[in-house]
Amino acid sequence: MAIYLSFKEIWRNKTKYFLFSLVIALISVLVLFTAGLGEGLATNNKEYLEKLNADLLIFQKDVSFSTIESRLDFKKFKRSKRIDGLEDAGPIAFSNVKVITQNEEPIDVSFIGVEPFTPGAPDAINGNNLQTYPSKMVLIDENIANLLSISPGDILTIKSTQGTDDKLFDLTVTGITSGQRYFFRPSIFVTLPTWDRYRPKSDPNNYSTQPVLNVIAIKSNGKYDLNRLSTIISDTLDDIETADIVTSYESAPGYSEQQGTLNTIKGFTFLIGTLVIGGFFQIQILQKLPQIGMLKAIGAPNGLVSSAAISQIIMVSLFGVIIGSTVTFLLASSLPSNVPVYFTPSSVAITVVTLIFIGPLGGLLSIRMAHKVEPLTALDM
Amino acid sequence: MPPILSTTNLGKTYRSNNQSVDAVSEVSINVGSGEFVALVGPSGSGKTTLLAMLATLLESSNGTIAVDGYAFDQMNAKQRARFRREKIGFTFQDNNLVPYLTAIENVELMLRLNSKYNASTSTRAKDLLVRLGLQDQLNSLPSQISKGQQQRIAIARSLIHDPRVVLADEPTASLDTQRAQQVVQIFADLIHEENRAGIMVTHDLRMCKYVDRVIQMVDGSINRIIETKSDIDLLAGTSEFDKLSAPELIK
Ligand SMILES: Nc1ncnc2c1ncn2[C@@H]1O[C@H](COP(=O)(O)OP(=O)(O)O)[C@@H](O)[C@H]1O
Ligand SMILES: [Mg+2]
Numbered sequence: 001m002a003i004y005l006s007f008k009e010i011w012r013n014k015t016k017y018f019l020f021s022l023v024i025a026l027i028s029v030l031v032l033f034t035a036g037l038g039e040g041l042a043t044n045n046k047e048y049l050e051k052l053n054a055d056l057l058i059f060q061k062d063v064s065f066s067t068i069e070s071r072l073d074f075k076k077f078k079r080s081k082r083i084d085g086l087e088d089a090g091p092i093a094f095s096n097v098k099v100i101t102q103n104e105e106p107i108d109v110s111f112i113g114v115e116p117f118t119p120g121a122p123d124a125i126n127g128n129n130l131q132t133y134p135s136k137m138v139l140i141d142e143n144i145a146n147l148l149s150i151s152p153g154d155i156l157t158i159k160s161t162q163g164t165d166d167k168l169f170d171l172t173v174t175g176i177t178s179g180q181r182y183f184f185r186p187s188i189f190v191t192l193p194t195w196d197r198y199r200p201k202s203d204p205n206n207y208s209t210q211p212v213l214n215v216i217a218i219k220s221n222g223k224y225d226l227n228r229l230s231t232i233i234s235d236t237l238d239d240i241e242t243a244d245i246v247t248s249y250e251s252a253p254g255y256s257e258q259q260g261t262l263n264t265i266k267g268f269t270f271l272i273g274t275l276v277i278g279g280f281f282q283i284q285i286l287q288k289l290p291q292i293g294m295l296k297a298i299g300a301p302n303g304l305v306s307s308a309a310i311s312q313i314i315m316v317s318l319f320g321v322i323i324g325s326t327v328t329f330l331l332a333s334s335l336p337s338n339v340p341v342y343f344t345p346s347s348v349a350i351t352v353v354t355l356i357f358i359g360p361l362g363g364l365l366s367i368r369m370a371h372k373v374e375p376l377t378a379l380d381m
Numbered sequence: 382m383p384p385i386l387s388t389t390n391l392g393k394t395y396r397s398n399n400q401s402v403d404a405v406s407e408v409s410i411n412v413g414s415g416e417f418v419a420l421v422g423p424s425g426s427g428k429t430t431l432l433a434m435l436a437t438l439l440e441s442s443n444g445t446i447a448v449d450g451y452a453f454d455q456m457n458a459k460q461r462a463r464f465r466r467e468k469i470g471f472t473f474q475d476n477n478l479v480p481y482l483t484a485i486e487n488v489e490l491m492l493r494l495n496s497k498y499n500a501s502t503s504t505r506a507k508d509l510l511v512r513l514g515l516q517d518q519l520n521s522l523p524s525q526i527s528k529g530q531q532q533r534i535a536i537a538r539s540l541i542h543d544p545r546v547v548l549a550d551e552p553t554a555s556l557d558t559q560r561a562q563q564v565v566q567i568f569a570d571l572i573h574e575e576n577r578a579g580i581m582v583t584h585d586l587r588m589c590k591y592v593d594r595v596i597q598m599v600d601g602s603i604n605r606i607i608e609t610k611s612d613i614d615l616l617a618g619t620s621e622f623d624k625l626s627a628p629e630l631i632k
Contacts, residue, residue, distance in 0.1 A: 001493055005479075012481040012522065290476040297438060297473070298538075299466020299494055301459065375462075376438045378473050379429050379550055 002304055006312035020280055021320040027273040028324025028355050029331070031266055033341060035351045036332065038262035040340030041184075045258075046249035048110070048182035054090070054119040054217035055226055056242045058233060065243045065251035067094055067214050074210035076237050080218070083236050085229050087221040090118030091192060091213045095199040096185065100157040100168065101148055109144060110187040111158070113195025119217035121189060124175025127152025131174065135194050138171035143186035145176045146337075152176065156188070162204035169198050183252070184340075218242070270358055278362030281313055285366040292370055293377030302371060309370045310360060317359025321352060384411035385449055385545050385578040386435065392443035393430050393601075404430040405601045408444070412546075417572045417579040419589050421625045422598035428582045429550055431598070435580065436469055436548055437461040449545040466494045470539030470547040470577070474554050477535035478523040484510060484534045485519045491542045502541070509537045513567055529560040536568050540575070547572055549581040553588060565591045586625055589613055597625050 010017045043050075049057075049067075058080065063069040077091045093113035098106035114120040116130045122139070123129055130139040138156055150156060156171050171190065180187040190198070196211035220229050230242045243251065250256055285292075292305055325348075335341060360367075393405040405427040412418050420428045433439035435446060437453055446453050449468055456464060465471075470491075478487045488506040492498040510519055513533040518526050523534070532552055539547050549568070553561035565581070569591040572579035581592065589595050595607040605625070607613050 004493070008486070009481040291479060294473065294476050295479070296462065297436070297465065298471050298491065299462050299464070299469070301462050304494075375465075376433060378471075378476065379433050379438065380474060381429060381433060381439075 002307035002311050005304075005308040006315060009308075010312060010315060017316055021316055021323060023276060023280075024273070024317055024320025024355075024359070025324035025327060027269060027276070028321045028352075029328050031269045031273070031355060032325065032328040032343070032348065032351055033331075034262055034266045034269060035347050036328075036341040036343050038259055038266070039344055039347050040342040041258055041262070042255070043179075043342055044181045044184045044340050045252055045255055046182075048112070048122075048180045048187055049245055049249045051122065051178070051180065052119060052217055052245060053219060054245065055220045056218040056230060056233070056244055057248045058216040058218060058237070058240050058242050059248075061239045061241050065241075065248055066253065067092075067248070068253075070214050072213040072216060072240070074213060076240065077213060077216050079237060080216055080233065083233055085221060085223045085232060087219040088119055089219070090120030090217040091115050092120040092215050092217055093192060093195055093199075093211060093213050094182070095195065097188075097198070097200065098159040099144060099148070099188070100159055106159055107144065107147070108185050109141075109158075110182040110185045111160075111195065111199060112182070112187050112189050113192045113199070113211070114189055115192060119219045122177040122180055124152075125178050127173065127175030129175060130189055130191065132191060135191065136169075136171050137174040137190070137194075139175050139177055139189040140173055141178075141180045141186040141188065142176050143179055143181065143337075144188065145173075147186075150176075158188075158198065160198050161200040163202060167204075171198075215248075270354065273355070274358045274362040276362070277313070277317065277359050278365055281309070281363040281366040282369065285309065285369045289369075289373055290377060292373045293375055296373060296375035297378035305373075306367050306371050309363070309367045313359045313363035313367075314356075317356055320359075321355045324355070325352060384413045386410075386412040386447070386580075388435070388444060388446045390444035391431070391434065391441055391446060393427070393434060393439065394442045403601050405434070405441075406443075407602055408598075410596065410603070412578040412580060414578060415573050415576040416594065417569050417581070417592045418594045418596060419592040420580055420582045420596050420598065421584070421586065421589070422604070424584075426598040427601040428598055430601075432548055432550055432580065432582055435546070436471070437464055466491070466542070468545045470542070470544035472532065472535040472539050472547075472549040472552045474551045477538075478531055480523050483520045483522055484515055484526070484530075487523070487534050488537045488541050491538050495542050497542060506537070506541050509541060510534070513537055514563075528555045529557075529564065532556060532564055533567075536564065536571075540571050540577070543575075545577060547577050547579040549579070551582050551584060553583065553585055558585075558587065561585060561588065562591075595625070 059065050060070040060072055080089045095111045096108060097111040099109050100106050116132050121130055124139060130137060140156065150173055152173050152175050154173050156173055158169050158171060159166055192211055193209040196207040220226065226244060233242055295305060332341060332343060389409045391405060391408040395402045395404055408431060422428055434441045451464060479490060482490060485506060488510060489498055489503060492502045507519060513536065515530060515533055518530055523531050553564060556564060565588045590613065593610055595613055596603055597605040607616060
């Protein structure tokens with residue numbers, strides 16, 4: 001009966017309710033895109049670290065877990081491998097180079113040095129994993145592979161500043177990994193000696209097979225819990241501290257600030273949505289007060305009047321959110337792939353459910369108003 | 382036969398701050414089955430207040446009301462709402478209809494509220510509207526039809542669910558005389574045929590020729606009762622009759 005009344009009302013005022021649904025749809029698009037942008041930026045920032053097959057990262061002490069500032073002597077890596085409770089340890093060294101393309105501008109990539117088959121080295125999804133020999137092999141992120149249409153066996157040319165000159169180096173693609181973006185760039189992986197040889201540096205002759213590292217990725221063998229393992233590592237190695245993977249990427253410069261800003265925007269959009277929906281339905285109810293009084297006077301129970309109001313708000317919100325989600329989906333699938341807007345099922349689900357709830361939340365006041373109308377008003381008293 | 386509706390020494394006192402108004406006092410009336418009563422009197426004489434109490438919309442201050450065996454003072458808000466939708470039919474001065482329901486849907490609403498909506502009651506609703514001359518407006522929305530047509534829909538709604546009592550507050554206020562007379566005549570016929578108890582508040586004394594009894598209120602009390610149809614017919618058109626709702630009667 002409540003559904004009957006609210007549906008009839010919407011149906012006979014299609015234009016008005018449709019237009020208002022569009023407002024809710026626009027709010028939905030805005031919120032979904034903000035969420036997608038947050039997800040996208042976060043992924044661009046952390047994808048490599050998040051996918052690491054590791055439990056802890058070892059950082060230099062007192063650098064606020066910054067992968068860039070952290071410096072670890074290669075000896076620390078050697079010693080770390082002998083620590084009790086580890087399945088494996090992997091050295092990681094970060095730098096940036098440009099990849100030369102045929103027709104377009106060179107692409108900035110993260111140039112990451114790892115030791116093959118350790119926790120820092122991702123697996124190939126196509127072609128072969130990185131090997132120690134032969135040298136001058138490179139494992140590339142599918143983002144670059146797709147962008148430049150590169151397959152295993154092809155040559156990838158990188159540009160790197162050596163001293164005062166830009167030098168070009170050819171590397172052979174051994175395999176392609178899943179997306180491994182780091183610091184907003186796609187990544188390419190080489191062995192540590194190759195990394196130190198080709199990374200940008202001020203002294204072109206200063207390189208080694210055992211270079212200074214940024215961090216060490218630790219995979220536990222499960223013997224100790226991670227807190228205990230952290231303590232053991234800190235007791236064994238000097239001047240280091242450890243962090244789990246989540247702490248590591250959340251400590252990246254700007255990461256928390258960026259996510260915080262986007263969450264604030266999202267929160268405000270939700271708030272605006274709640275107020276707009278609340279305002280709209282309040283005006284609706286105000287116009288309907290005489291009619292509601294009449295319904296109550298002819299014996300409509302209070303519960304019916306309130307549930308008609310609620311079901312109407314839910315129907316209109318649901319319709320708006322569905323349109324908004326569809327529009328978002330269509331827009332998102334037409335976006336170029338380098339726009340950092342990603343939709344994961346869980347974040348979309350949370351956002352959509354929240355959007356559906358803000359309708360009734362915004363409408364609470366109007367439902368209360370409907371509930372309070374006296375049937376006596378039907379007699380103009 | 383016991384009356385369907387009866388009040389004894391019914392009174393209502395409005396209190397606000399340090400003022401109190403006796404809007405209705407010492408009203409004792411009986412309305413029987415198939416009886417149609419007009420409530421007249423100058424404005425402010427307590428007609429609407431009395432109607433509101435009879436409809437369980439307003440609690441009385443003194444006296445008792447009984448309708449079809451129900452005593453009002455024992456009912457809570459929920460029971461009163463149920464009582465209204467089952468036992469009472471209403472037409473109001475204004476805002477009678479749900480604007481987003483068609484004529485037929487507005488009438489059927491009363492059936493739906495009482496869980497009595499089905500194919501046969503729906504046909505009855507249609508027949509009633511046809512009888513009221515609305516065969517071409519069955520699927521019109523209230524905004525698409527005239528005030529008189531809206532009033533007739535309200536009358537159909539007030540009768541469709543088989544109420545014991547039919548209450549109307551100035552149902553013809555917004556109609557021209559000819560329309561008003563047509564509407565009240567059909568209304569009276571339906572009350573008589575179906576043995577309901579009907580009370581109509583009206584300003585318009587020309588409507589009294591369709592009722593069985595005229596009760597005149599002044600200052601909250603019954604001032605005069607014209608008991609029989611022949612007395613009403615005798616008085617109708619005389620200057621005395623015109624004074625029944627004249628403002629100068631206010632003491
Ligand atoms: N809610 C109220 N509060 C105080 N006084 C009221 C209220 N409603 C009506 N009255 C007073 O009660 C008296 C009767 O009013 P009413 O029943 O509306 O008369 P009628 O319908 O005959 O014009 C009037 O004096 C009116 O001012
Ligand atoms: Mg009145």
